[in-house]
Amino acid sequence: MASCSCGETTDQSKEAAMQKVFDQYRDIKGGLIPVLQEAQDIYGYLPKEVLQQIAKELKLPYSNVFGVCTFYAQFHLQPRGRNIIRICLGTACHVRGGAKIFEAAQEALGVGQGGTTEDLRFTLETVACIGACGLSPCMMVNDNTHGRLKPLEVAGIFETYK
Ligand code: FES
Structure with missing residues (x-):
């Protein structure tokens, strides 16, 4: 192209x-x-x-x-961010504070579930399980898994994605 x-x-x-x-x-x-x-x-x-x-x-x-x-969930009618963040709210992540990770992500980005930042840098989503329960609470940014997260670490991780 x-x-x-x-x-x-x-x-x-x-x-x-x-x-x-x-x-x-x-x-x-x-x-x-x-x-x-x-x-x-x-x-x-x-x-x-x-x-x-x-x-x-x-x-x-x-x-x-x-x-x-x-x-079909694969189709998107609104612009998406260059980086897709998926915060896990499955059972294992939930019991280890997944909701707090999600809150920290919302605060860092200024968008809620399904939202995209104005600069189109990030889209924030939640998922039920990403298959890395041993690393809970965890999230994926694009194809990278970030595990054993603490709310205070979340913004810093986002900073590494341009
Ligand atoms: S519940 Fe979060 S990775 Fe499985």
Whole structure:
């Protein structure tokens, strides 16, 4: 995908990438999900105008396209942060203070569950278990697991992600 000198992918190159996706899936039955996945990879989320374009290109009612997006958790209708934080509130983490870790994260970022910081640096989410119960309370930032957390450490960990 082409980029301008500032490193941002241009709108034009995003549109060109979408045209390739439409060319690939336009006549394929069941092409909606892969088109949505590719669109989300290109834009980082699924803006309304893009959903409208997808409906038009695939000759589907907009309500169908929108309905699929809201049904599957993998699709995001709002911009997401460059770094995705997942605070574990599963049983093991809960009994070891997971809620306090979540509170500290909310305070550090100024957003709540599902929120994204204005600078698009972070999105904050909660999960039921990340499979690292022995490290509870824990969280993931992108693909990294941070365990045996203390509330006071949380902001400092976020600082290491740009
Ligand atoms: S409950 Fe938190 S990692 Fe399993």
